[in-house]
Amino acid sequence: MPDPDDRPRPAPTARSLKDGGTVEPVREILWGENAGVRKYETAEELPADMRRLIVKLMVVQADTEFASIQQHRPWLDRAPTLEDRWIESRIIADEARHGLQACRILRDFGEEGQRYIDELLTKREGEHKLDAFNLPFDRWSDVGAFTCFVDRVGVYQLRAFQECSYGPLARAMPLMLSEEQLHLNFGASVLRRMVQDGPRYLGDRDEAQASVRKWYPRALDMFGHSQSETSRRAIAWGLKRWTNEEARDRYIAEVTKLVASLGLELPPPEFDRRVL
Ligand SMILES: [Fe+2]
Numbered sequence: 211m212p213d214p215d216d217r218p219r220p221a222p223t224a225r226s227l228k229d230g231g232t233v234e235p236v237r238e239i240l241w242g243e244n245a246g247v248r249k250y251e252t253a254e255e256l257p258a259d260m261r262r263l264i265v266k267l268m269v270v271q272a273d274t275e276f277a278s279i280q281q282h283r284p285w286l287d288r289a290p291t292l293e294d295r296w297i298e299s300r301i302i303a304d305e306a307r308h309g310l311q312a313c314r315i316l317r318d319f320g321e322e323g324q325r326y327i328d329e330l331l332t333k334r335e336g337e338h339k340l341d342a343f344n345l346p347f348d349r350w351s352d353v354g355a356f357t358c359f360v361d362r363v364g365v366y367q368l369r370a371f372q373e374c375s376y377g378p379l380a381r382a383m384p385l386m387l388s389e390e391q392l393h394l395n396f397g398a399s400v401l402r403r404m405v406q407d408g409p410r411y412l413g414d415r416d417e418a419q420a421s422v423r424k425w426y427p428r429a430l431d432m433f434g435h436s437q438s439e440t441s442r443r444a445i446a447w448g449l450k451r452w453t454n455e456e457a458r459d460r461y462i463a464e465v466t467k468l469v470a471s472l473g474l475e476l477p478p479p480e481f482d483r484r485v486l
């Protein structure tokens with residue numbers, strides 16, 4: 211799979227290989243208005259606007275993690291094979307850990323952060339912030355297409371935070387990214403098996419195709435509005451690497467190739483969209 215992060219970036223000047231090949235964390239802001247200045251390491255030192263945005267981003271992040279646990283849960287003992295059930299249980303454990311990690315970042319924001327955490331823990335199915343996380347997984351193809359398309363957007367969002375200007379957030383990325391990679395590879399494999407093996411596995415090509423049309427538009431919506439001023443500010447603050455539109459375009463290029471290799475077809479990017 212092509213790495214969406216092939217754009218030239220400033221050299222990580224503070225990075226050095228220590229004895230035994232360990233990589234020292236990057237201490238400086240790598241892009242945006244404050245490139246070269248030391249990263250923010252505590253919630254207290256963040257400028258007010260940036261603080262507000264980080265809190266908002268972490269609330270959405272944690273909300274998606276907890277929501278996907280609710281979506282996957284019914285398939286723990288309904289997935290077609292034992293291996294699939296084991297991977298479902300692993301995905302649920304990973305998403306719980308990601309939610310915890312986002313909440314730990316929120317905890318650093320004191321009472322305000324804790325209020326959000328308390329609220330997040332009360333959210334039921336259908337009450338989440340993004341549409342993709344309010345749709346139940348009625349069929350096994352929903353699990354395949356969701357992990358293939360929606361988790362893949364999650365990877366783009368996490369990559370956008372990699373080595374960002376808020377140290378605690380930047381350091382949470384590597385493990386989350388490696389776990390998400392398993393989820394989206396699993397999703398593609400579920401769809402591939404449906405197309406190739408049909409009812410001998412579960413479902414068939416038509417069901418897989420319908421799931422692509424159901425989830426791809428919701429995945430594209432997750433990148434947010436194209437003319438978002440917030441996404442531009444996030445880049446200027448060294449928090450995110452790409453605008454919503456840039457990230458969405460890269461994603462479309464990647465999944466276009468992937469879906470063709472599965473023997474399936476993508477609808478046009480404008481199809482069934484709610485966030486433009
Ligand atoms: Fe996750």
Ligand SMILES: [Fe+2]
Nearest residue numbers: 305361390393
């Ligand atoms: Fe995931």
